[in-house]
Amino acid sequence: MGIKFGVAGHRTASYSLITGYSISNVILEKYSVRRNDVDLTEINNYTAFSLSIGPMIEHNRVQAGIFLGFDILSRLNQSHFGWFHQGKPWLSVGFGYSIFSNQEENKVTNPTNKL
Template sequence: MKQLIIICVLLFVSSIFGQEAKYLGKSFILTQNFAAQECDAVGANAKTASYPLERTFVIIVDAISTNGYVVSVPNFKSREELNDIFVTSKEVPAVKDANNNIVTAAIPAKDIYFLIPITEFDKITQLNLDNWSFTVGIPTIPVKLRFGNKGEGDNPRYFRFEGNVSLGLSVGGKYSFGEEKKKAVNFLTGFTVASVQVDSLTTKGKINSNTSAASFSPHLGVVFEIERFQFGLFSGIDFLYGEPNKYWVYRDKAWLGIGFGYSLFKTEGVNKEND
């Protein structure tokens, strides 16, 4: 029974620490003034700070101690006089007597850290994310719609529904919105490679049997994202490899794709500077 209790306690503690650890390296905005304690880089030697952290300050979580979050304040661009108070302390030169002997040793400049209790952190901060960021991902396009011309003219085509899976690479801009920026729209460009089925109908009788040809397809796309779920619309043009491309009736014709995206990595557009 004791072992079960110990295991439960350890699991509870680890889950709490995991929740706290997700803030490491993240940027936050203070939503109100807060009289934080000044401390060292690991949260020790805490003392009352000379000035309170002000509402709208950007702060970054650098470490977690048993007493709270250890945060730093990035450089101020327009209020440079605050850098000596909240960012990096000024060097204090040594004091010497008349004989040039050092009476008080110099105090070197050092980065300034502040301690915010874990119980207070969420009450006075909000996650700091820019709306726009850069994104790179792998689009998966399992459905392509090719449009026809009702079989008319010298190059007759018919509406075609294809279920081939296309894989590739996309890059673009991501616009995040909503609570904690959990919703987003991605505007993408990139390419995919796939296998396309060709036959007599799609090659004007030049290829008599059903066969497949490799294709390279540049595309544009819009992907809608809600937390981890992504749904996208893509459009591109397939270029077939080899002779089939010469006779293919859908050559240079755009397709519409419905796809799902898995992001390789996402930048959160974190603003790590104060105004």
């Protein structure tokens, strides 16, 4: 989700404040937990909830942004393993291209065509 703002004097440029909410997969390894690391020999992929926020710039459908976020392991898994990275911030850089756009093309009509 986000809020998009136009740039004065530039029809093809805008900036946005973007928030992200996602379910992600976290790989727990023996060196990244405080306790019960022997339980990681069978399964070490766990579900986490990720939150992020940051600015994004778009110019002629090309996008670039920088985002700050953090991951949260479920309460049950966190209490069992004591994951070191629980809630610690991370930084991400993203680039993209908008294939869907709400920018309308300029339509030229020919006044001599009359039906």
